[in-house]
Amino acid sequence: MIATLTDFGNSEYLGAMKGVIRSISFDADIIDLYNDVAPQSVRQAAWVLLSNYACFPKGALFLCIVDPGVGTDRKALAVQTKSYTFIAPDNGLIYPAAQKDGITSVISITIPKDASRTFHGRDIFAKAAAKLDSGHGIASLGKPAKTIQPLHFHKKGREGEVVRIDHFGNIITNLSCLPGEKRYAATLGKEKMNLPFYATYAEAKSDELFLIEGSARTLEISVKSGSAKQKLHPKIGEHIRIIGMQRGNIPGAEGGVLRGVFLKK
Amino acid sequence: MIATLTDFGNSEYLGAMKGVIRSISFDADIIDLYNDVAPQSVRQAAWVLLSNYACFPKGALFLCIVDPGVGTDRKALAVQTKSYTFIAPDNGLIYPAAQKDGITSVISITIPKDASRTFHGRDIFAKAAAKLDSGHGIASLGKPAKTIQPLHFHKKGREGEVVRIDHFGNIITNLSCLPGEKRYAATLGKEKMNLPFYATYAEAKSDELFLIEGSARTLEISVKSGSAKQKLHPKIGEHIRIIGMQRGNIPGAEGGVLRGVFLKK
Amino acid sequence: MIATLTDFGNSEYLGAMKGVIRSISFDADIIDLYNDVAPQSVRQAAWVLLSNYACFPKGALFLCIVDPGVGTDRKALAVQTKSYTFIAPDNGLIYPAAQKDGITSVISITIPKDASRTFHGRDIFAKAAAKLDSGHGIASLGKPAKTIQPLHFHKKGREGEVVRIDHFGNIITNLSCLPGEKRYAATLGKEKMNLPFYATYAEAKSDELFLIEGSARTLEISVKSGSAKQKLHPKIGEHIRIIGMQRGNIPGAEGGVLRGVFLKK
Incomplete structure (x- = not known):
């Protein structure tokens, strides 16, 4: 095949x-x-x-x-x-x-x-x-062949990259979910966002930016009945940082101390 | 398969x-x-x-x-x-x-x-x-399973709905043709139209809105060498009423008495 | 098949x-x-x-x-x-x-x-x-059948037509390359252009209009990392004239005497 x-x-x-x-x-x-x-x-x-x-x-x-x-x-x-x-x-x-x-x-x-x-x-x-x-x-x-051209997706702790923008306008990253985390702080270019995490699209409010675990089991930024791409205009390969915000929920999670710094636009 | x-x-x-x-x-x-x-x-x-x-x-x-x-x-x-x-x-x-x-x-x-x-x-x-x-x-x-979610396309006499807008911009309805009818009055949202019916695309004038029997054997609003969608901006599921206008041609056809009320824009 | x-x-x-x-x-x-x-x-x-x-x-x-x-x-x-x-x-x-x-x-x-x-x-x-x-x-x-409808692509010396505009915005003609020619004068509608010829896309500068031998082994107008279609807005079937500009390189090439007449925009 x-x-x-x-x-x-x-x-x-x-x-x-x-x-x-x-x-x-x-x-x-x-x-x-x-x-x-x-x-x-x-x-x-x-x-x-x-x-x-x-x-x-x-x-x-x-x-x-x-x-x-x-x-x-x-x-x-x-x-x-x-x-x-x-x-x-x-x-x-x-x-x-x-x-x-x-x-x-x-x-x-x-x-x-x-x-x-x-x-x-x-x-x-x-x-x-x-x-x-x-x-x-x-x-x-x-x-x-003696060599092959490498390609590495950027990943350093909780900083990864935008690896794909799909047909629905979902912004797909190479960052994994933090188990149990319900709220994340995301930095994409100059944009700082405080985003809820939902397990399903149906839980989101209309027109709201949120995070979800996508088909590649990584974090995606989505908008219900809309396009995250049209709201954020990211580029493929652009770096993105997504950290958990629930202090204590995950021991050592980086997000805790930053609560209050990131503002939802 | x-x-x-x-x-x-x-x-x-x-x-x-x-x-x-x-x-x-x-x-x-x-x-x-x-x-x-x-x-x-x-x-x-x-x-x-x-x-x-x-x-x-x-x-x-x-x-x-x-x-x-x-x-x-x-x-x-x-x-x-x-x-x-x-x-x-x-x-x-x-x-x-x-x-x-x-x-x-x-x-x-x-x-x-x-x-x-x-x-x-x-x-x-x-x-x-x-x-x-x-x-x-x-x-x-x-x-x-004990139940299955129903879905019914709206149809009440000569009122149906826009069921599909295709790649060519044709607006497809779930209403059948009236045999022999050459002119229809159509109401779609606030739009009232007096539309000719043609058997083939080739009969229409360029840029003219008209009705034709489409591939599903229902009435479609078309524009020759153009897009009916771009002229009328309908929504999927929007109700549409299409009645015959030739008095006497079809006994009891609803359209006859309305002649003169509908205006072609 | x-x-x-x-x-x-x-x-x-x-x-x-x-x-x-x-x-x-x-x-x-x-x-x-x-x-x-x-x-x-x-x-x-x-x-x-x-x-x-x-x-x-x-x-x-x-x-x-x-x-x-x-x-x-x-x-x-x-x-x-x-x-x-x-x-x-x-x-x-x-x-x-x-x-x-x-x-x-x-x-x-x-x-x-x-x-x-x-x-x-x-x-x-x-x-x-x-x-x-x-x-x-x-x-x-x-x-x-006794007859079949003919269709001929226009070609008269070095004048041909735009036969296709592809997904990448390449403007494909039905004119062949002149062996060894590195620069052409092209006339498309009111547009007169002096275009370099490259063997590969990689040789071109970013945003530059150039000619290349395409997949059908005919001349195509391209833009590296861009769309020639968006720069020139040609129509399918539009006539185009592309002549060589290197005097002496090809005996009798029409382009030679015109050097200086065509201006690169």
Whole structure:
């Protein structure tokens, strides 16, 4: 099975890749993971992959194309991990997921000299995916690579980053919940907020900013029947600090002493 | 076959559900019915399902996730009808379609205590669909439910509602055409309109509001080479009255006596 | 295999067609080529088909629905070419691709009298595609057609047209690159531009308009980390002239004598 993750959005480029895959591996089974990554947002794609790859059956191949460096000398990678295969440009996109699953080998895919310099998704990566899907081993695609471009999401204590803004306008962070905590102080850019935590969307009041544990089991800023994105205008990768505010509830929680400093706007 | 109907839009949540389904039922055949329902518009999803389920082969399973009540105590349903299976939160979404096809059994799906409280699509509903797809019976998913949340589209004589606004800006109603009628009087909110009826889009003049029989065989307000939505700004569920205007053409047609009262803007 | 190309965008109409296909040909394998053609833009769809059909395996059937004339007496066509089958309304959409591959037979699909007059995609074309997919021959769909609606992209020397504006805002033309040329003079409407040519997106400066060889191996106007569409607001089908500017580099290149006339804005 081949799962696609691209920034091709509303374009024919995804369809062209599927055609190419099927021309090589006629019965390839292709599933769309997500193809509306913000154009060229390697970071957002990396988070989507990290937080969703494990939903897929073992043996799945992830074909990931967010490729601002297409046509330059950036490597084209095929990475084997403990349970999956990842094919992508070497720009960090697959690093967090592959690292988490456990990398076992990394191949630098051979790029033919006559390849187009603007659409490696179709001309290099789709063909490589189809070749593996039709039974070839990963080593047949090129030579072992000595390095892989890393990508780390910022995390230092209770400071993390905005890793994703979803279709509903939810602002997704890489920070975990503090068990039992009902109120948090959040700092995002110049914005300081005192936010309630709810277990479900239904508990929130309309138009109220609040925190919730999202589908990746991390904290998300949401607005019921609205869009947190439109209220806060965050950027992908922007740092965010979210600390608990209930003194005593969690021994040593950083938030306690700050009560009263953060103001709800 | 599993057909998806969700409000996940441009998000990875649909891809995650597909991954989960395939992890349980490896060769599950998944078709997208429609995944751009307006966020949380149970009503719009209910209409799309009602007017399209019968296009699918008998035996198809509809996995329907528009779920503003996720994480609350609203039930998760699996409904068997004469020819299909429907899986959805118990909020009315599947009621009109299931009722029309003929409900034979309703199961309240067991929700594990450790389920996430924000993404039952992935954690409850996709798993239930995959379990059925891989051969389990509906009774294996939980216990028989005693009730199901109804949802009725408003219809009283020639007054119905706006059930859907489509990609082209067509305003779709649940009112049928009057055979042979060439002109209608329509009341939508404060707007009173005298509208011609055309059999095809090609007959209309550019930029003109008109009525046509749409794909669900009900009346739609359209604009040729334009968007009726942008002219009239209707809301889903808003009541609309559309009566025939040709006196004598249809015995007892309500429209006749009103000729001259409605003004075309 | 059936590949879809439509202007249905974010609508349930594509899902309904897939349901209908599967009701007739239960294991039909359906791939989305592209379903976000601008509403009713036959011209744009024709280009997408022309520049992508050959990516698909031989024997593929293209189901193409951009159909402003639905319900009129325009023919419904099934066209057999050397390696593919095309099903579409007779409005030029499939002409360039079918012509290029080599037309071997053209059938006018019989339209039942009780067909809807607004959704032939579901009621005529999807059924025809499914019938062929399940093994019937093209002749079973109707009678041989004597004519087919042509569609030609404008091209006269170095003057061509804007054939497509993609998801990234790239303005795609049907003009080829001049080998070795590093600078072009382009005229688009009232806009006269002196544009550098780069082999890769990475070479361009941020926010700079430039030319690149796109995925169809034709010239595209691009902006790095931006949208050429938003800078130039071109229309599909608009004529564009792009000539080389390096005197002597290419013997007889038209651009040389004009150096100095075109001004970069």
